[in-house]
Amino acid sequence: MTATNSEKKLSDNDFIISKTDIKGRIIYCNEIFADMAGYPIGDLIGSDHSLIRHPDMPKIAFKVAWDLIQSKKEFFGFVKNLCADGSYYWVFACISADLDASGKIISYTSVRRKPTQSAIDAIIPIYKLLQNAEKSDDIEASSSLLNNFLFENNTTYDKFIISLQKEMELKN
Numbered sequence: 001m002t003a004t005n006s007e008k009k010l011s012d013n014d015f016i017i018s019k020t021d022i023k024g025r026i027i028y029c030n031e032i033f034a035d036m037a038g039y040p041i042g043d044l045i046g047s048d049h050s051l052i053r054h055p056d057m058p059k060i061a062f063k064v065a066w067d068l069i070q071s072k073k074e075f076f077g078f079v080k081n082l083c084a085d086g087s088y089y090w091v092f093a094c095i096s097a098d099l100d101a102s103g104k105i106i107s108y109t110s111v112r113r114k115p116t117q118s119a120i121d122a123i124i125p126i127y128k129l130l131q132n133a134e135k136s137d138d139i140e141a142s143s144s145l146l147n148n149f150l151f152e153n154n155t156t157y158d159k160f161i162i163s164l165q166k167e168m169e170l171k172n
């Protein structure tokens with residue numbers, strides 16, 4: 001699918017929800033997910049979640065996500081997703097692991113809502129820098145770039161992302 005410049009916007013009160021198995025294959029999604037992505041729910045179930053991966057997303061964003069959720073920690077992030085018709089939509093996502101009674105990871109769940117426009121505007125140039133680093137020197141380069149950025153700003157990944165959404169909510 002060729003990505004286009006056409007953007008779809010999530011409504012203010014909508015939540016996009018999906019659940020995957022431990023390999024990242026979709027086992028549940030709500031109707032809003034299917035509507036936004038532009039696929040029938042039947043086509044989404046069983047597909048790898050990377051079906052809606054947008055080419056503008058840096059690899060490091062997903063590495064951070066998988067590292068956190070596999071350690072049973074929550075991931076928060078801004079994600080640009082690709083629709084079936086090539087258009088895109090931004091979400092503010094939380095992904096976390098679902099555990100059984102013994103603490104074993106049995107699936108993952110993601111809940112997403114509409115990000116503020118200012119948060120998207122702030123994250124776009126950061127993702128571009130990270131992706132450029134990956135083009136020339138793969139994920140190690142974007143990983144160092146991200147860590148240096150967080151260190152220089154005296155913050156952590158979580159604090160930065162959450163503050164971005166919160167600060168921007170206050171400003172909007």
Ligand SMILES: Cc1cc2nc3c(=O)[nH]c(=O)nc-3n(C[C@H](O)[C@H](O)[C@H](O)COP(=O)(O)O)c2cc1C
Pocket residue numbers: 018019020024048049050051052053054057062079081095096108109110
């Ligand atoms: C519960 C859950 C939800 C996910 N949601 C998305 C998503 O909305 N968009 C996306 O591109 N990747 C999402 N991912 C990450 C994908 O599994 C995958 O790592 C990512 O699309 C990068 O794919 P690639 O490594 O094949 O390029 C999700 C993963 C999990 C476990």
